[in-house]
Amino acid sequence: MSDVDLLALCRRVAADSRPGEQIEAYGVRTSETDLDVFDGHVESLSVAGIDGVGVRVIVDGRQGFAWAGSLDEAVVRDTIRDARDNAAFAEPDEHNGLATPADVATAEAPDLDLWRESLLAVDTDAKIEFTLALDSAVRAADQRIRGVEAANYGDGAIERALVNSHGVEAYSRRTICSASAYALAGEGDETQTGYGFAAGREFSDLDADAIAAMAIDRTVRMLGARQVAGRRLPVVFDPLVTASFLGVLSAAFNAESMLKGRSLFQDRVGEVVGAPIVQIADDPTDPAMFGATSHDGEGVPCRRNRLVIDGVLQGFLHNTYTARRAGAATTGSAARGGFKSTPGVGVKALSFAPGRRDQAEIIAALDDALYVQSVSGIHSGTNPISGDFSVGAEGLLVRAGAFAEPVREVTIASTLPRMLTDIVEVGADLVHLPGSTAGLTLVIGEMTLSGS
């Protein structure tokens, strides 16, 4: 981890702007630990940091971008030069521009406390001891467990700074840690797998026994899983699956997709897009969300954006570019994939508003359904533009209010618009997950199950 002052470096870049030129610098510094345990020993341990800067230049409406995986002054100067050169080749767009103080004034930045000094103080031996304990807890607790494919611990401390030549500045930092175990169960030719995990901002948020219990439960309940005959039936999404579903759906709320005619919700603002019980919001100001952040990828304060209220679409998420183009205001939704890309539009903390019943109560009230524990091919089988949704699924049949036989090697299919209108229940069991979406139990009234 370099000791460069990130904010000062970004200020120097922004101050380099020439007359008629806008410059933005986005600097990132991370410090990470990644630890894998296998078969009772440390298999690999990596302790390292990644630093980098992305520079955006806009001149005469033309935008250029360059990045470097270094905070070295000479490299940063070369990066500014590359960004300028790239701008010369792009086509002008009157809507191009950096965030202005007026954009910043559209909301007050939330005061978020996402940094835990205590995580930085945890020594490596404690992390190793934790992960070894997790590995052995999975093995020891149930004799049907044949092994642990991997037990992992990871943490990171991330600092971000943004300064632009309009005088906009933002600095934020956060810590995160997570641990997971991937268990194997079964005898002879049969193998079933299941995953347990936990994430938090500080080390004490992680409980090895709880992670092990989750991995064991999700693995052993799949023993004996078989393909079943295809039919249409209600489907219950596990919270992890709901989070993936929201990840696919998120593109539809993106004003960039909308302006290019590629959103499922084209021309649908004010219309019913979901069942009346559906409430969806993107709220990076909620510190419990792992995507929480005070400022977006252009330095604009984040705020809570309600996207669907009682099934009715409220609007799209904007950065300053899409806002200017659409004649709207930014929603503080500029999103960057690290320092290597320009700010697009994206969700940061997307979630359904929780309902009233937890998963056990929901299952108890179902007569015949498929509970989906995990899906596969979420990227290859779904398309946020056409709305097609067809994924591999593993889970359990639900019969007369209880889990019944485990099921594997089936697919579930529908379309995203139908799934939203077919939602019959939203669970109370909100689960915060690393990434930009949260999960909870979700019941879709009907999907097509394909099997034997």
Add this chain to the structure above:
Amino acid sequence: MEPVTDRLATSDASPLVPREALDAVLVAALRSGGEFAEVFVEDRRSGSARLDDRRVEELVSGRERGAGIRVVNGDTVGFAHTADLTVSGLEHAAAAAAAAARGAGTATRTIALPDAPRAPDNDVIVFPDTVAKSRKIELLRQADDAARSEGDAIRSVSASYAEARRRIVVANSDGLYATDERVRTRFAVQAVAAGDTGMHTGLEAPGRTMGFEFFDEFAVADIARKAATQALTLVESVPAPSGKVPVVLRRGAGGVLFHEACGHGLEADLIQRDASVFVGKVGETVAAPGVTLIDDGTFGREWGTFAIDDEGQPARPNTLIDNGVLTDYMWDLVRARKAGRASSGNGRRETYQVLPMVRMTNTYLAAGDADADAIIADTDFGVYCVQLGGGQVNTATGDFVFGVTEGYLIERGRITRPIRPAQLIGNGPAALHDIDAIGNDFATWTGTCGKRGQSVPVSSGQPTLRIQNLTIGGTAA
């Protein structure tokens, strides 16, 4: 403004790190014990340009340079990386890697690297970074025009150009000292068509391990027309069937099936973790007769081609399944050393910031002798798969999926209506036994393979073939 020529315009022969520094770093890495140390140095330059909505939106340049150092001590690998390539920066990272490897001794090892590195000939004809940016933009426009001219139903077109140039140096305590320079070029077009059945997308995205001469082999207008035609075809699509069907995979369309159905399960790291259905199956029949599967990092200029892997081992063709019989797994250096055998040249890493793993390169099924048209004519009812959108596998259970992005119904031996995109699901060992026809044609597919968070370029290939029984996840009754 006139084009500016990049300062690193031609092949750069200057070493990334002096040889003496590599010696010193390996000694430092093994100072507190351990039986193996390696330093991997990388300098990567990338460039891209994107057109969307009729406008050249953005050009991006990136650079990344650094070193990853690992120390193997018993069962533990310690790893650290740094963007500081000075001797002190590297020694600092070496000490961190040594500490992470949990060594406790004080040993002094001498390292005997050869004076000059083993360096493969570079046969790139035109380094993409020497080509004017205006020329790349012209290609994007040609693609946009070509895609839009396919029909009024084309609503939106995006095109992207990408180039990457990656120099690497690998040195290890076994005395290996090797370098390589890899150049990759890719062009992608996505088209969106709209009709009564909603919006549909078509994507074509070939890539090769070569320079700008890529465009002598691929005309951007052809790439664009394929993407547009696919989107337009889907406007006419009917819901895909649901349930078990015979599936005919057109040449090139289904290589990813083998990548998922058995490729990942043959990676030695997953075998050693007991997380593959192919554990203990070497020498056994695992596929139908006639199925020969090869992974080959030297296969032409394909997307997964390189001269040496990221552990300095030469790429080579490896036969994994020979006429239905499993012959070997794929290996990286550290696991091969432990097993007392040679690496198969499959040790790859996304960047210097992560540890290498066993990865595929170009994985393909060898051609058979059936006529492709005859395979279709011989299928009473089924799905003809022309393009796939990637897949996923659980190697421990063998269950895999892959998305059909362009497919058709086969009815009474004839290709009839296009179907909406759907997922196919199967079990690897079962699917390999269910292959009952292998064509005499062949084509490849360009892809990106993800494993444990790392992405690497790969290709897959296969002749037209039929699998008797896969489950397709459509919504048709």
